[in-house]
Amino acid sequence: METLLALAIGVLVAAAVYLMLARNVLRFIFGLILISNAANLTIFVGGRLTQGLPPLIEEGAYAPVEGAANALPQALVLTAIVIGFGLFAFALVLVFRAFTTLGTLNSDKMRVAEPREDAGK
Amino acid sequence: MSWVLSLPIILPFLTAVLAFLLREKRAGAWVSVGGCALLLIASAVLMANVLEAGVVAGQMGNWPAPFGITLVADLLSAVMVVITAITGLAVSVYALAEINRRKEYLGYHALFQVLLAGVCGAFLTGDLFNLYVWFEVMLISSFGLLILGGSKAQIDGGIKYVTLNLVSTILFLSGIGLLYGMTGTLNLADLSLAVEDVENRGLLTVVAVMFMIAFGVKAAVFPLFFWLPAAYHTPSFSVSAVFAGLLTKVGVYALIRMFTLVFDHDIAYTHTILLWVAGFTMVTGVLGAAAQTDFRKILSFHIVSQIGYMILGLALFTPLAIVGAVFYLVHHIVVKANLFLIAGVAEKLTGSTELKEIGGLYKSAPLLGVLFLIPAFSLAGFPPLSGFWAKYILVKASLDIEMWFIAGVALAVGLLTIYSMTKIWAQAFWEPHPYDLEPKLSILTPEQRWFYLLPIAFLATLTIIIGFYPEPFVQFAERSAEQLLNPAAYIEAVLGEQS
Numbered sequence: 001m002e003t004l005l006a007l008a009i010g011v012l013v014a015a016a017v018y019l020m021l022a023r024n025v026l027r028f029i030f031g032l033i034l035i036s037n038a039a040n041l042t043i044f045v046g047g048r049l050t051q052g053l054p055p056l057i058e059e060g061a062y063a064p065v066e067g068a069a070n071a072l073p074q075a076l077v078l079t080a081i082v083i084g085f086g087l088f089a090f091a092l093v094l095v096f097r098a099f100t101t102l103g104t105l106n107s108d109k110m111r112v113a114e115p116r117e118d119a120g121k
Numbered sequence: 122m123s124w125v126l127s128l129p130i131i132l133p134f135l136t137a138v139l140a141f142l143l144r145e146k147r148a149g150a151w152v153s154v155g156g157c158a159l160l161l162i163a164s165a166v167l168m169a170n171v172l173e174a175g176v177v178a179g180q181m182g183n184w185p186a187p188f189g190i191t192l193v194a195d196l197l198s199a200v201m202v203v204i205t206a207i208t209g210l211a212v213s214v215y216a217l218a219e220i221n222r223r224k225e226y227l228g229y230h231a232l233f234q235v236l237l238a239g240v241c242g243a244f245l246t247g248d249l250f251n252l253y254v255w256f257e258v259m260l261i262s263s264f265g266l267l268i269l270g271g272s273k274a275q276i277d278g279g280i281k282y283v284t285l286n287l288v289s290t291i292l293f294l295s296g297i298g299l300l301y302g303m304t305g306t307l308n309l310a311d312l313s314l315a316v317e318d319v320e321n322r323g324l325l326t327v328v329a330v331m332f333m334i335a336f337g338v339k340a341a342v343f344p345l346f347f348w349l350p351a352a353y354h355t356p357s358f359s360v361s362a363v364f365a366g367l368l369t370k371v372g373v374y375a376l377i378r379m380f381t382l383v384f385d386h387d388i389a390y391t392h393t394i395l396l397w398v399a400g401f402t403m404v405t406g407v408l409g410a411a412a413q414t415d416f417r418k419i420l421s422f423h424i425v426s427q428i429g430y431m432i433l434g435l436a437l438f439t440p441l442a443i444v445g446a447v448f449y450l451v452h453h454i455v456v457k458a459n460l461f462l463i464a465g466v467a468e469k470l471t472g473s474t475e476l477k478e479i480g481g482l483y484k485s486a487p488l489l490g491v492l493f494l495i496p497a498f499s500l501a502g503f504p505p506l507s508g509f510w511a512k513y514i515l516v517k518a519s520l521d522i523e524m525w526f527i528a529g530v531a532l533a534v535g536l537l538t539i540y541s542m543t544k545i546w547a548q549a550f551w552e553p554h555p556y557d558l559e560p561k562l563s564i565l566t567p568e569q570r571w572f573y574l575l576p577i578a579f580l581a582t583l584t585i586i587i588g589f590y591p592e593p594f595v596q597f598a599e600r601s602a603e604q605l606l607n608p609a610a611y612i613e614a615v616l617g618e619q620s
Contacts, residue, residue: 046302
């Protein structure tokens with residue numbers, strides 16, 4: 001199971017890096033979304049995987065049974081997903097604004113804040 | 122005890138809510154100033170507690186460490202919170218004059234306060250994942266502040282700022298996942314103990330480097346700083362000032378914290394990388410500044426260059442070098458925020474920050490000239506201003522362990538800093554105005570004049586005080602360095618006696 005997930009993370013990262021190397025800012029953002037999911041899966045696997053043992057505490061007991069699933073990474077991943085969702089919503093709107101105000105999604109052409117020395121000559 | 126620790130985080134959040142509700146009225150801006158004043162008081166109380174107890178720790182929700190979230194303040198955290206409050210207060214007063222009604226309506230003051238909450242949270246947390254959350258709080262509010270107003274240059278700079286910071290966030294998150302997988306804990310004090318039991322030392326170093334890159338992007342070190350000069354000159358001057366003063370310094374703080382408390386297992390490897398990074402950061406920053414002709418762009422590149430000095434202190438990793446890094450951190454926040462505020466006044470008077478377009482400010486506004494000289498000379502390291510002591514300690518620390526070359530680099534970069542500062546001085550203040558205008562301070566309304574100049578004078582006074590009476594500050598930095606290099610007190614305060 002760990003091997004499968006590790007492979008899945010590898011594929012996600014590879015696809016993400018490919019997308020992030022594009023000049024188009026929108027593709028960059030899509031790559032970022034993929035790689036953030038790879039990071040989430042990394043945390044998930046980092047907590048070790050167990051099958052069919054939910055971290056529930058029996059009535060009368062004080063701790064879950066030995067070898068139960070680790071609930072903490074799931075809480076962490078959930079937090080990271082929520083935060084990531086907010087950030088990417090913002091980033092997508094920003095890219096849309098960039099397209100409407102700057103008229104391009106090509107990052108090479110975004111030179112308003114840092115104009116070339118020879119511009120306008 | 123935990124109230125003392127959580128107030129510097131709760132107060133800005135409450136202020137943010139109130140400021141957002143009052144955003145249509147002028148009162149919203151004053152709420153922001155009041156919130157910052159309360160924050161300053163809260164941080165002073167925290168500082169008093171820390172000075173007495175050494176390290177103050179509190180468990181949120183009474184879950185014992187390492188299971189719950191710990192807030193902890195040692196001397197470094199406490200001084201960073203105090204300086205955050207001071208910068209926040211100065212900038213919020215400045216914003217009274219600078220931020221127009223439209224930006225206020227869009228929620229400037231609320232975002233600003235959330236930013237302060239995020240910064241304080243990052244300084245006070247004792248939990249790695251919680252640090253990530255505070256970084257995000259800071260990041261999302263800084264995104265908002267950066268593009269508030271929505272001019273072309275802001276959107277352009279914003280794209281670069283947002284995307285590169287998100288990449289760093291994801292690296293940070295993956296690093297957290299891997300570190301948790303290896304040690305099974307996220308509490309910083311517990312991690313400090315747990316990393317010693319990790320068998321795969323190589324993997325630990327890999328994770329250390331992941332953290333180094335993630336925080337390196339935030340701190341804008343070479344070769345990861347490109348987002349900073351692309352974005353910092355585009356927003357309002359209040360925003361620039363608070364970004365320049367605080368945001369990159371949170372990255373430096375995180376580096377110092379992680380590489381003294383957790384990742385000190387392979388100093389020969391990690392801290393050698395940091396040393397090279399420090400050298401290149403200093404040099405590229407100052408050379409980049411020399412090539413610029415815009416007031417704010419020069420200052421932006423100087424942030425990069427100065428970050429190099431702080432990383433140098435961490436990289437040398439001797440007690441004196443850490444003293445230097447802490448002293449530099451505090452001095453730099455005051456000076457850098459002030460320089461951006463002054464650039465703002467220069468722009469209001471002359472209508473531009475392009476040095477070719479402004480001039481004659483010394484003749485027409487001599488007060489501003491004097492106020493500029495103090496932080497500018499301090500940045501360059503003129504005795505007896507604060508920057509001199511900061512640089513002196515770091516150079517002495519490198520000479521003590523016979524690192525002649527890096528000491529030479531630090532001195533040469535100081536010299537080049539003077540070059541940039543004299544360039545600003547000569548073109549903006551000394552030379553006559555290109556269109557023979559005389560931009561006097563009296564073109565501002567009396568109210569504006571007070572709100573612009575009061576914070577600048579306040580921060581300049583602080584610079585002078587640190588410069589003329591450096592001893593208590595150096596002693597403080599010494600105590601703080603001692604704590605950083607011997608984390609036993611920190612660990613005991615968080616985990617209790619059992620360790």
